[in-house]
Amino acid sequence: MIKIAEEPMMNAQIPDGPIESKWANHKSNIKLVSPANKRKYTVIVVGTGLAGGAAAASLGELGYNVLNFCIQDTPRRAHSVAAQGGINAAKNYQNDGDSVWRLFYDTVKGGDFRAREANVYRLAELSANIIDQCAAQGVxxxxxxxxxxxxxxxxxxxxxxxxxxxxxxxxxxxxGCYSSLMRQVDAGTVKLFPRREMLDLVVIDGRARGIVCRNLISGAIESYAADAVVLATGGYATAFFLSTNAVNSNATAIWRCHKKGALFANPCYTQIHPTCIPLAGESQSKLTLMSESLRNDGRVWVPKAKGDKRPPSQIPENERDYYLERIYPAFGNLVPRDIASRAAKRMCDSGHGVGNTGYAVYLDFADAIKRLGVDTVRDRYGNLFDMYDEITGESPYQLPMRIYPAPHYTMGGLWVDYNLMSTIPGLHVLGEANFSDHGANRLGASALMQGLADGYFVIPYTLGHYLADSKVLSAKVTTDHPAFKEAVSAVTEQTRRLVGASGKHTVREYHWKLGRILWDHVGMGRNAKGLEQAMSDIRALRDEFWKDVHVGGSDQDFNKNLEFAGRVADFMELGELMAQDAWHRNESCGGHFREEYQTPEGEAKRDDQNFCYVGAWQWSGNPSEPVLHKEELEFDYVHLAQRSYK
Amino acid sequence: MKVKIKVWRQAGPNEKGAFKTYDVDGILPEMSLLETLDVLNEQLTKAGEEPVAFDSDCREGICGACGLMVNGMAHGPRRKCTSCELRMRHFGEGAMITVEPFRARAFPVIKDLVVDRSAFDRIIAAGGYTSVNAGSAPDANSILIPKDKAEKAMDSAACIGCGACVAACPNASASLFVGAKITQFSLLPQGQAERDRRALRMVAQMDEEGFGNCSNHAECEAACPKGISISNIANMRREYMHAGRVYEEHAGGGGAG
Structure with missing residues (x-):
């Protein structure tokens, strides 16, 4: 059972002053590392996506000695690469009334009032600089x-x-980010370590001082010491097995840090993206996203009659239900993701779904092609249409796409303060790996913005502040420290245990089963009974995994099964925490929809009286007994209100 | 569907490799080739054999991690399609599918179908960037770029760094990869200050990595999953020649393509 910490309130170190000047004041007040001293500091950055790559490049430009790790064979393959639609910025180039304030407001509201106002405002402020930076890079x-x-x-x-x-x-x-990173590699400020998987964090005297990782080619367990560690290892949507994330995306780095003392915030805030290509069979390895930008011109509909199996072309206009336009006339097809996903689920659950399985809705471009011409539509979405065609064998120029929601992004992650530092001093967490800016639901085109803001414009300041303030330089450590030896032996022991496991079932089978439990009970619709079921099913599955998994191969070699085994073992602990967090949060907000708490129209119903806080969980040594801490959320600028997109 | 997978097995960089053929059953036409390899690997793992090692990540054709020679063609028989996007409906019932790693001197085999493509990173490090530090950029709209130029730059920038161009080329040349990056920057106002230096350094690094030269076979363009045009190579040569005249003292040995 969960416990509540005796002193549960967390301090996010939010600077004083009005929200418009918090970041500027903070930058003027924080400590600096002099140019001559920067090269004396070693900083480990784990991850090379938009957040990690931008951080490593920017810290390198400043003159720090950066060690940058990734699991891929090259930094350019980090999963940020797959983001399709776009990046938001409050440039107001369109003269349509945009401003930093409006982007801030939309993001707080879009996150269903569960994000930290000060962070969101800073994000909106920095958004314009990102576009400038990327354009200058030649994007x-x-x-x-x-x-x-x-x-x-x-x-x-x-x-x-x-x-x-x-x-x-x-x-x-x-x-663009990778090119800046490689420029620093060329300049000698950044050293790359590809094909390395971080398996543990080394904490010395209460501070993050290094990592232990596995060389994915040779199997060697390697140690690296530093003065600070920056994690940018992405989210945990692959806990669901089938998601839009890459097959290697995982939560191992953040989870191992959690087990070393970093609090994990809002694990139940997961985003199920409304427009993905539906599942076709059990051997499927991932679900493919179709960009939200398609909803600019595509119209979502289902047949009005239940179980209507006619091909779409034979269903006349008056027998179609353009349900998003009908229910949400102000935003129409452009409602936020959580709302669009749940609406699709409701339509399919009530028998209006299309396709073989009945778990799909149409996204139709016929009107757009009529209005804009096929060339304009091809210009805007050509590569997405080709991708859909390649996968399904159907052309969206001729037939409406069939789409269904799929796990896509996780708003939860390691808890960080305003400086992006976790509860372990020296451990900073950026991008999707942290929890901070999106509340209970992320708006489209905001993930790229957050990753790059964190990496290019926040961490270069706040990391210097930590280094100057903490005096780590006077307490240099090396990998000879006993804490490294301990971490290496713990990692080696787990690796040996996994590789030696000779049960009957493969890692993939366990991952698939875990995904099934999470999708059924911790997916788009959740309720107390189902969540209790999920917790007990996950516990049972975890026990079975350690008794009956078969990994095979050697730990001294390239071994995919072994990599996955460690990740799945972590997902089976994190999965239970996702269920516990969802179970304890007796309200609905954003992507967290508890069926018991809804408005008469079926929308999410928040309980601001009791749940206007960040739920940050502490590892207790037993995955079934986490300890809850809280960071109270105050909305001084955007007033708490029921979200409406009608 | 039932298919036969004839796949290259090689335990390590210095081991001798060989083809091995496996039967795989229960394949659906909408599955991808990589999902078929997943099924094969589950089968092998359960039988206590080593699964086939291969790289893959996004499985939607954008990360560039996967790269297989399928029936002798880089990424298989479909045009503009990565290995991970290649669906089984393009192969008949009972088909024999031959799967090999990308082969090139500059891409040494690590294990089975996994190769080392870090040469590409070193080429980018030699100049595939604009030198602009975070925080020093002017307003994005202060640099106007005509739409058609931006679109052309995007055509070149679409490269996913998979290495199919190298694998398809009889000379194992990386000219399309290098040409695409040089061309992207040659079309944009950003980074003009280092345009000549970029062309010289990137081409020199390409030569140093042991890639062959281009002799206009155009296999690279045919194999490229993003349809990058061979005209990028012509442009690279133009850039290189121009740069060579500017920096004559630096331009020695090798050559563009």
Whole structure:
């Protein structure tokens, strides 16, 4: 059972002053490391996506000695690469009334009032600098004929503030970031360690001082010491097995840090993205996202009649239910993701779903093609249409897409203060790996913004503050310290235990089963009974895993089964915490929808009296008995209100 | 569906490799080739054999991690399609599918189908960037770029760094990869100050990594999952020649393509 900490309230170190000047004041007041001293500091950055890559490059530019790790064979493959639609910025280039304030407001409201106001405001402030930085790197953003940057609209906003590079915005931003990173590699400030998986954090005298990782080629367990550690290892949506994340995306780095003392915040806030290609069979390894930008021009509908199996072309206009436009006339097809996903689920659960399984809705471009012409539609979405065609064998130019929600992003993550530092001094957490900016639901085109803001513009300041303030330099450690030896032997022992396990079932089978439990009970709709069931099922599955898993191969070799085994073992602990967090939060907010708490129209019903806080969990040594800490959320600027997109 | 997978097995970089053929059953036409390899690996793991090692990550054609020679073609028979996007409906019932690693001197085999493509990173480190530190950029709209130029730059920037161009080339040349990056920056106002230096350094690094030269086979363009045009190579040569005239003292040995 869960416990509540005796002194549960956390301090987020939010600077004083009005929200518009908090970040500026903070930057003026924090401590600095002099240029001559920066090279004396070693900083470990784990992850090379938008947050990690940007952090490593920027810290390298400042002159720190950076060690940058990733599990892929090259930094350019981090999963930020797959983000399709765009990146928000409060540039107001369209003259349509956008401002830092409006982006801040939309993000707080979109997150269903469960994000920290001060962080969100800073994010909105920094958004404009990101676009400048990326354009200067040579990111080929979409342009108008006059040469200015183009924008499109995304869900949850009534202004057009999303910058994009075809349907490959994440790829282009990541390649920009990667090029800056490789420039620092060339300059000698950053040293790359690809194909390394971080398996433990080394804490000495209460501070993060290094990591232990496995070389994924040779199997060697390696130690690295530093003066601070920055984690940017992404989210945990692959706990569901089937998600839009990459097959190697995992929570191991953040989970191992959690077990070393870092609090894990809001693990139940998961985002189920509304527009993904539906599941086709049991051997499927992932679900493919179709960018939210498609909802700019695509219209979502289902047949009005239940169980209507006619092909879409034979269903006349008056027998179609464009349910998002009907229920949410102000935002229409551009409602936030959580709302669109639940609406699709309700339609399918009530028998209106389409396709073989009945678990899909149509996303139709016929009207857009009529209105704009096929060339314009191809210009905007061509690569997405091709991708859909390649996967399903159907052309969206001729037939409506079939889509269904899928796990996509996790708003929860390691708890960090305003400086992006976790509860372990010296351990900083950026991007999706932290919890801070999106509350209970992330708006489209905001993940890229947050990752890059954290990496390019926040950590270069706050890390210097930590280093200057903590005097770690006077207490240099090396990997000869006993804490490294201990961590190495613990990691080695677990690796040997896994590789020696000779049960009957494969790692993938356990991961698939865990995903099933989470999808059924900790997915789009949750209730107390189902969550209790999930907790007990996960506990049973975890016991069975350690008794009956078969990994095989050697620990001294490239061994995919072994990599996955460690990740799945962690997911089976984290999965239980996701269920516990969802079970304890007796309200609905954003992506966390408890069926017991809904408005008569079926929308999420918050309980601000009792749950207007961040739930930050402490590891107790037993995955079934986590300890709850709370960070109270205060809304001084955007007043608490029922979210409405009607 | 039932298929036969004839796959290259090689225990390590210095071990001798060989083909081995496996039967795989229960395949659906909508599954990808990599999912078929997943099924094969489950089968092998359960039988106590070593699964086939291969790289993959996003499984939606954008990260560039997967790269297989399928029936002798880089990423298989479909145009503009990565190995992970390749669906089994393109192979017939009972088909024999031959799967090999990308082969090139500059891409040494690590294990089975996994190769070392870090040469690409070193080429980018030699100049595939604009030198602009975080925080020093001017307002994005202060640099206007005509739409068609931005679109052309995007065509070149679409490269996913998979290495299919190298694997498909009879000379194992990396010219399409290098040409695409040089071309992207040659089209944009950003980074013009280091345009010549970039072309010289990237080409020199390409040569140093042991890639072959281009002799206009155009296999790279045919194999490229993002459809990057061979005209990028012509542009690289133009850039290199121009840079060579500017920096004559630096341009020695090797050559563009």
């Amino acid at each position: 080929p953003f979409a342009r108008e004929y006059g040469g200015t940057l183009a924008n499109r609209s995304f869900g949850g906003a009534q202004v057009s503030r999303t910058f994009y590079a075809r349907g490959q915005t994440g790829q282009q931003l990541l390649l």
